[in-house]
Amino acid sequence: MHPEPAIPTLAEPAHAAPDDGRAEPGALRAGIGELVEVTTRVRAAVESVVSGRPSLAWLTVAVLLAEGHLLVEDVPGVGKTTLAKALARSIDCQVGRIQFTPDLLPSDLTGVNIFRAQTHEFEFRPGPVFNNIVIGDEINRASPKTQSALLECMEEGTTTVDGTSHRLPHPFLVVATQNPVEMEGTYPLPEAQRDRFMARLTVGYPDNAAEMLMLDRQEASSPLAHLAPVTTGATMLRLAELVRHVHASPAVKQYVLDVVGATRTHPSLRLGGSPRASLQLLKVAKASAAMAGREHVLPDDVQQLAVHVVAHRLILTTEARLAGITTQDIVAQVVERTPVPAASPGWR
Template sequence: MTNDAAPLPIGDFHSLSRAIVAAIETVIDGKRDAVELALTTLLAEGHLLIEDVPGVGKTMLARALARSVDCTVNRIQFTPDLLPSDITGVSIYNQGVGAFEFTPGPIFANLVIGDEINRASPKTQSALLESMEERQVTVDGRTHRLDLPFTVVATQNPIEMEGTYPLPEAQRDRFMVRISMGYPDALAEQAMLRTRESSSPLERLNPVVSLEQLNDMIATVRDIYVSTAVERYAVAIAQATRVDAELRLGASPRATLQLVRAAKARAALDGRDFVLPDDIDALVVPVLSHRLIAAGRAAGGASSEGIDAIIRRILAATPVPLGVSAEAPR
């Protein structure tokens, strides 16, 4: 984020966010929850993982989010023969100057779309680890900073699909949110047949927010107030996952941090300058579910639906702080 970014009045933030949602919904029909979660992730400076079967609009959502903001965008098609250097870039010897020069890869953009990320080998997937966490790339011992804001929006097919590799735990933990698109309802699918017969609505989508405005929106989210009670609530949920008998791997401290960051973005999208426990409740499944591993998964343990049920059980057993809305922001 640039140094001159400044928080916006919450009303101006809300107007810009509604404009982005409206723009994306000209392309994605009947998926308001998925659209808002994608925008929440972008504004919280996180990374988004969209997992579902082929053909339900995963890549379309990623491209619509990218085109709604006037920023640099690169797309990487992950394939089994993709190399780490195809993502990060390479140093090439320049005979004219007698030295190696770094040629940046497609990871150098404000928004990177990683299509079918789990069709590449774990070695190639690991090329994203440093960039997603530290916003930098190290090649041949030299570190290159990425421009901010920087967000990866990756799509993946379910691991049961042919030709896929499971994402390593360290990779999954770097994604702030995982969402599933799901099939459209009958009316939305019928509308799609009419509106996309001659052209794609994505071709008509123009940016509605500048890069400067996006930076100001991110600064607004950073400035959202989180009470001590809400912080304790998020920590209690995360710690409960680490001792639950049905889970072999609980939520990491990074997960707790990203849960609170996402909750701040959701509060701002809802027109508030403070976080409520409801924001945590609404985001705990999409933020935590892809990070947790059920006990006995190697022997055919819980599916993603089973993990979601475990999280909801933990959430129901965690005491909710009262009177948070009455607390004065800083």
């Protein structure tokens, strides 16, 4: 298991010039201040339930701000679903939950048209994807056909039923949990499905102190039962729009391309990172920079997130897989070997 990235430190926001379509400095600076305040509350709410692992809360909130989707992978019982439910309860918005099983049909996700004899018309009954936050439990226990029903939802924010396209609510976030593919009754996610997830994280086992705290907190009742919303979906949507104005210099963008591009020529990989990987790595780096109180992206932001954003999209060669090499190892190696652009005022 690859170690969790270090949490970015809160830095003084830089004074950015309003170029390249960026927001006015004063408005952006004030917005960043509000973003830090709101996301700190959300992270604290999540950490009150999933204790001892602040990196999980940081990445989860960053993906939400970057308007992506999150894949949470690990063995049963380590808190994958609890993490997703804690995020959902901390934000006052519509939440849907899907328990993926082998007999689940695509229409169970997207909805179905029902014929009403009284009116002689079809009525659309929406499925659970018509929520702001959709929690998909054990997504790889459903068949590939059902898994693929989420592709249009995740990429375009719409779903098509019987030839009619329906727009999903906004913001829209899928938090899917997945068991390791070696476990009984699981199907590997198709490559196109994995590529739609902005980031993947592994929860891992808590340390002794965090697990003791969990026992104390849940001795009488579940912390989830007492978790109240600390912000609204409308606020998160507004902050997500603000994240788009965080500045990424040409040097930082080139660094993103260099990191992802290096995976495409790596001898241990059959499939490297897609252009979508580059785009989503930059988006979540902007969100992480904003959460750290900065108006600009640093190479550090890219380094801390690269494993989570890129590794799950890669496919190993047979030789690498037999040698016990993981895609996380390769991305970490690529990050270590890729030259970091020299610091310059252009970052800001």
